[in-house]
Amino acid sequence: MTDGDSQPGPQRAAPGSEPLLRVERMSKHFKIGNTISRKALHAVDDATFSVGERQIVAVAGESGSGKSTLARVLAKIYEPTSGEIYFQGKPVSKIRSRRARLAYSRQVPMVFQDPFSSINPVFRVSHGVMRALKLHRPELSREQRYAEAVRVFETVGLNPGSEVLQRYPHELSGGQRQRVGFAQALAMRPKLILADEPVSMLDVSIRIGLLNVMVKLRDTEGVSIIYITHDLASARYVSDRLIVMYAGNIVETGPVEEVLGNPRHPYTELLLAAAPDPRAPLNASAEADRGEPPKVIDPAPGCRFRWRCPLAVDECQRVTPQLRELLPHHQAACHVATADTLTKAFV
């Protein structure tokens, strides 16, 4: 299989060390309308980023920003329209055989948003995890599979594992069900878990327990996680790096503390200002924003945030801003943003 080294990208890791996952100018467009329509909805456009080993990368943005589509392309539920994804240096588009596909799904499993519909209600929760083990780790004997199921359940905090395995989904709380989702993923000895809003349907009081599970998986099991969320506070709590998306584009990326402490893109500022924080005074300017991300159908060039942006200039109407490295490892796609002056559009 050929490797992807022939295509150096703008965001290459240090020479000689290929990151776990590297996404190069990946786009996903959906054809919309009737059969003769040529219109395309640009769900993700030109996404370039990478995920290292033992790293939690948060992807944040509003509904409709393309973050779930991004995760689904990475899970190979959708094929990208253009661009390439390299997993451990190998292009994912070259995966053809069933065996290679299974191996990829094993290493890059997904955890879904809704813990109430993502587990089969007519089977005990052991069913899903035992089947996954049988399918993806055929070398294990029946006893070994059971022991492994107990181990992964206890790793995600479902104690005692042997007892919880015998329960039906309806006997578990939402938080426990979501832990089952992570246990199923973990059973396959994954390299990278795609977690699509795993806590947004849970009560605030139990979210933190699940966030702690994610941190534990990174620190003790060595798993990388792409954590998709609209909650910047939880992204800050668990993740190492942050990617902010708006209307299909990555608008800002960098180390999470750096991006949130020193946001360069006005949209990141808006998200920050909108996060409810009882410890901070109310932010009046974020309330003035009543906009929503546009549906990106056959877009003309230009910044997609310009309609909501208080700082928009002429250039924003004409030229699509590209990600620029404004500070070390910290990039933003904005014509107005600079390295040293804060834009302060919403903060």
Add this chain to the structure above:
Amino acid sequence: MAHALADDQHGVTIPRQQGPLLQIQDLCVEYVLESGIVEAVDKVSFDLNPGEFLAIVGESGCGKSTLVFGIAQLLNPPAEVAGGSVTFLGRNLVTLTDKDLAAVRWKDMSVVMQSAMNALNPVKSVGAQFKDAMRAHGVTSQKEIAQRSAEVLKMVGIDPVHLASYPHQLSGGMRQRSMIAMAMLFTPELIIMDEPTSALDVVAQRSLMAQIKDLQRELGFAVIFVTHDMSLVSHYSNRLMVMYAGQVSEVGPTRKLFDSPHHPYTAGLTDAFPSIRGPKLPLTGIPGNPPDLARLPAGCRFAPRCPKVMPRCTTEPPPQYQVEDTLVRCFLYDSDGGER
């Protein structure tokens, strides 16, 4: 009991009319199941003043939605009001007939449900649904209906052209807003909102909260706002009521409950969400799950999860104690400090 009604966040003082708008006295709601009777709401009492914003918070299954459904008389079997009274504008809603209740609904009190996708009729346009509600209350003039429908939609920041739109053509935020617009058709005295923002993301959530607060200031209605996310209401509600396992565990001015929570459960809730600014601290949340209402612990219902549990808590249910302007259900505030 007097409540400070000064809205310190916005410097607006809400006009005080004669007496409370809504008085809840020892309200009990039971689920009558084959396996026995489950008390989902246990003797809840509180007053709501005109123009007040009361937030009810708690985890899933603590009875907060059941409580507001009990107030609005929207319970369906097996749930039923088992005792107590709901006095709204001088009348006890519990004893009213369905016909009399129908006259109160929409006109004096309206309810905004959690999921607008399910609460709006998918096969009728938004305008047709507004029309239904107005016709049910005797408004027959087409002109008046069209005018008022456009007016309320404008109030929530939606272009009146969307009166012709069907629910699926609107975004989640717009759907919730049109539900709120519908609730305001007759400018009621009280709007009950059951987690109206929980299906929205942060930016839409924030702008909806700001909009509700603006409208409330402008029109003067009272709000009962149910949510599991305490941080969401921190800047908007006058008073905060924390529920646990069907009981009120603490109620008081919102700021007070955030700054100096008395009940260990309230303290646990305020520590459960990570901060976006300031130092990054490891958090633990509240260990365990709320109790099964069919098998409640003998003493304090929070005792099995409480970090400050005392021997007395496991045998004796705590009463409510008045601590300054908050009511707390915890033995820590007994005159002898809980030691006995």
